Amino acid sequence: MQNYALITGSSKGIGLALAQILLKNNFSVMGYSRSNKITHPFFNFNKTDLSQISKLKHLVFPKFDKSGKIFLINNAGDIGNINCLGNKNSDDIIDEININVTAPTILCNKFISTYKDSGSELIIINISSGAALRPIHSWGTYCQSKAGIDMLTNIINEEHTEIRALSVYPGVVNTDMQLKIRSTNLEEFPLKNKFVEYFKNDELTDPKDVAQKIFYIMSNLSKFSKNMVSVRDF
Numbered sequence: 001m002q003n004y005a006l007i008t009g010s011s012k013g014i015g016l017a018l019a020q021i022l023l024k025n026n027f028s029v030m031g032y033s034r035s036n037k038i039t040h041p042f043f044n045f046n047k048t049d050l051s052q053i054s055k056l057k058h059l060v061f062p063k064f065d066k067s068g069k070i071f072l073i074n075n076a077g078d079i080g081n082i083n084c085l086g087n088k089n090s091d092d093i094i095d096e097i098n099i100n101v102t103a104p105t106i107l108c109n110k111f112i113s114t115y116k117d118s119g120s121e122l123i124i125i126n127i128s129s130g131a132a133l134r135p136i137h138s139w140g141t142y143c144q145s146k147a148g149i150d151m152l153t154n155i156i157n158e159e160h161t162e163i164r165a166l167s168v169y170p171g172v173v174n175t176d177m178q179l180k181i182r183s184t185n186l187e188e189f190p191l192k193n194k195f196v197e198y199f200k201n202d203e204l205t206d207p208k209d210v211a212q213k214i215f216y217i218m219s220n221l222s223k224f225s226k227n228m229v230s231v232r233d234f
Contacts, residue, residue, distance in 0.1 A: 001068035006030045006061065008050060008107065009076030011037055013175040014127065017211035018073065019043065025215070030062065033076065050076050050103040051095045061110055067120040071218060072111040074104035074126045074149070079142045079177050082184045093141055100145030105152055112160060121164075123221065125214065126153050128167040128228070138189045153227050164221055168214060169230040174204035 005022050009015035010031030019029050019038060028042045036045040044062075049055065064070065080096035081088055108124055115122055131139055132146035149167060156165040172178070172195075181195045198204055213231040217224060 001066055002026075002028055002064070003069045003071075004028045004030070004064055004067055005071040005073060006032065006107075006111070007073045007075055008032045008048070008103070010045075011035045013177075014170060014173060014207045014210050014214070015073075015075040017208045018075070018214055021208075021211050021215050028064075050099050051078075053098050053102055053106070056103060056106050059107075059110065061114045063114070064118070064120070067118065069121045069123060070111075070115055070118070072107060072122075072124045073214075074107060074124070076103070077127065077129075077142075077146075077177075079139065079180060082138050082181065083188045084138050085140050087188075088141070096141040097145055100142065101148040101152070104149060108152060108156060108165075112156070112163065116160075116162075122162070123218070124153070124156060124163065124165040125218070126150075126165065126167045128153075128169050130169055130171070130230075132167075132169075137191060138184075150228065157227055165227065166217065166224065167228045168217065169228070169232070170210045170214075171205050171230070171232050172198055172203065173207055173210050174199075175207060178204060 005027050007015050007019055007029060010019045011033040016037060019031055022029050023040050023042055030044045030046060031038065032046045032048040034049050078096060078099045081092040104126060126149045128149045129146040131143045132150045136143055153165045153167040156163060178195065182199060184192055186192050210231055217229060
């Protein structure tokens with residue numbers, strides 16, 4: 001039986017690396033992002049802007065015949081405008097919450113309603129962050145929304161025992177988000193120098209390494225009893 005993966009943010013970083021690994025392992029992959037870099041006979045690109053919530057109402061997931069496992073991987077996320085509350089623009093706050101938690105919630109809802117009677121094994125992987133576990137100065141909406149992602153994972157496991165949902169913490173990864181963090185003014189983000197040191201000391205993880213570990217999780221679900229998984233632990 002064919003395995004399928006629906007991945008948001010498939011155009012770069014972890015999402016791109018994971019899509020490429022899955023294609024090499026005979027998955028059919030549906031990518032949802034604003035742009036695309038993949039050309040493959042088993043890759044289907046769906047141009048999607050996750051900040052445009054009104055358009056997500058009309059998004060329709062494809063029906064699959066003779067499918068084995070179907071994965072939804074909510075990978076897309078945006079740290080947004082790095083600044084403390086009181087200095088942020090209201091539109092920025094709305095966009096950040098929409099991308100990081102409202103869109104994944106809508107997609108989980110559509111995923112469950114579309115495939116719950118398909119007879120396939122359903123797995124949802126929500127890419128979370130250590131920022132979900134503690135407040136970080138100037139990352140308010142990011143911390144808040146990633147905490148919401150973790151609660152979303154727990155809710156799905158509570159309401160749908162036939163579906164496996166996991167929150168995965170990828171660690172500090174060498175992506176465009178890290179570049180944005182290092183480019184922020186120190187006045188707006190007092191912890192900037194810490195992240196500059198991560199980069200200088202080569203402490204950022206390659207997205208391909210993180211994607212490989214996520215694929216390991218996907219291939220060995222029975223080894224992970226907890227809903228929250230940090231790739232740093234293995």
